[in-house]
Amino acid sequence: LLVGRLESGMGLVARPSRVRLIVALVAGLAMVAALLAGTRLGGEMQAGAFLGAGAAALTMLLAVLSYVMRRDEARTAGFGLVYLAWRNAVRNPTRSLLTIGLVAAATFLIGGVSAFRMSPTKRGTGGFDLQAITSRPIFVDLNDPQERESRFGGDAEELAGTHVLAFRWRRGDDASCNNPFRANQPQVLGVTEDVIAYFEGAEVLDFGWAGVASDEPEVQEHPWRLLLPSNESTGEPIPVVLDKNTAMWGLQIYSVGQEFTIDYEETGPLRMRAVGFLDNTVLQGRILMSDEQFRRRFPEQQGESYFLVATGAEDGSEQQSAVRALLEDRLGDVGFSTRPTSAVLSELLAVQNTYLSTFQALGALGLLLGTFGLATVQLRGVLERRRELALMQAIGFARPRLVRLVFWENAWLLVAGLGVGVTSAALVLVPHWWLGDASVPWFDLAGILLLVTAIGLTTGSLATRGMLGLRPHDALSRGS
Structure with missing residues (x-):
């Protein structure tokens, strides 16, 4: 009602949802097969097998997430601020899934490339x-x-x-x-x-x-x-x-x-x-x-x-x-x-490890720049919903509460992308590290992810505060 649209998704997403579950199942089986193959290989072939397992895990998790975002059962179990932010974040599932997928893929590549780092054995x-x-x-x-x-x-x-x-x-x-x-x-x-x-x-x-x-x-x-x-x-x-x-x-x-x-x-x-x-x-x-x-x-x-x-x-x-x-x-x-x-x-192994460190640094820089892109996507979402947000403010929602609402929407997308990427990368790194064939810079990776998370949330918060500075009367009096 707030955005001037009525939609009924009943019966429209059942088949796509099943397709997504089938994709998730196939990717899960491929992940298990790659992990089993990796335990029987060694060196770079083992790292490649685990990297394939991580890519399959990335596909599986994104397919499951897409199913969750598009399922047709409307949940009304909670109306808290965080839950409302999640519902708003998935209101445009295609855009949200692309955002999550890009962040997840970048995170996975940054972490997964560490599987090829070698240490003396x-x-x-x-x-x-x-x-x-x-x-x-x-x-x-x-x-x-x-x-x-x-x-x-x-x-x-x-x-x-x-x-x-x-x-x-x-x-x-x-x-x-x-x-x-x-x-x-x-x-x-x-x-x-x-x-x-x-x-x-x-x-x-x-x-x-x-x-x-x-x-x-x-x-x-x-x-x-x-x-x-x-x-x-x-x-x-x-x-x-x-x-x-x-x-x-x-x-x-x-x-x-x-x-x-x-x-x-x-x-x-x-x-x-x-x-x-x-x-x-x-x-x-x-x-x-x-x-x-x-x-x-x-x-x-x-x-x-x-x-x-x-x-x-x-x-x-x-x-x-x-x-x-x-x-x-x-x-x-x-x-x-x-x-x-x-x-x-x-x-002797330092040459290969140095190249990998360089690729990781460039990937981290790209992911960092991507968080600014996420803030841009968030700004566009706020612009599209400025009348809705202005109406909510006019009927009693405090501006700080709306800022937190949009902040949590951005946080959902960022954390979901990082979570999917980290989980996929873990399936590459942990087995390879456990078998003793990889030298994983755990602290460096953790520092990169924490820095990206902090900067992503900060830029999103600052952008949101600036956009929500409009007075309700000005937003409501303009055309959509």
């Missing part, structure tokens, strides 16, 4: 807590008790629980994501049979694998065997293993089994075949081939210069510090230097 470090390099090669087995006794004397007992993997190392270009240029002659590591045997141990944690060039169960269980020499002719490409980021971004190798050629100064062109991809490991930036192939191609590289050390101690613990100090002191004549593998891996 045990699989990424292979269970090793130290990476070491030397300026001159070492020709002794650091795991041999006699060699330890000779090198470290009475302090050798401190290395009782320490295991060292040694690699021949052909120095060269860094092919990791930290190098913005193309690596023409990437670094190469020689993987010995002792290293392969170590990773086949029943109680040993292996590096994470993103894919291998064989479907055989035995090879799937022990992928390092793909590097071992075969009976094939010498004209075959050299089997190598690379980290997937090194392969894709550093060397433009996009699938396991792909062949490629690298021209080294001392060997000339070398044909290689990627037989396996590691998944976000400390071995990024290097090509790994069997030690036999390495010695054949790089015979001048004598001894080992690259090491992975497992101390069995917690990161930053006194035991780890003691082992580091002992190794660097007693092997200082060959320039032995160590770094925690967690720090090395964090630096």
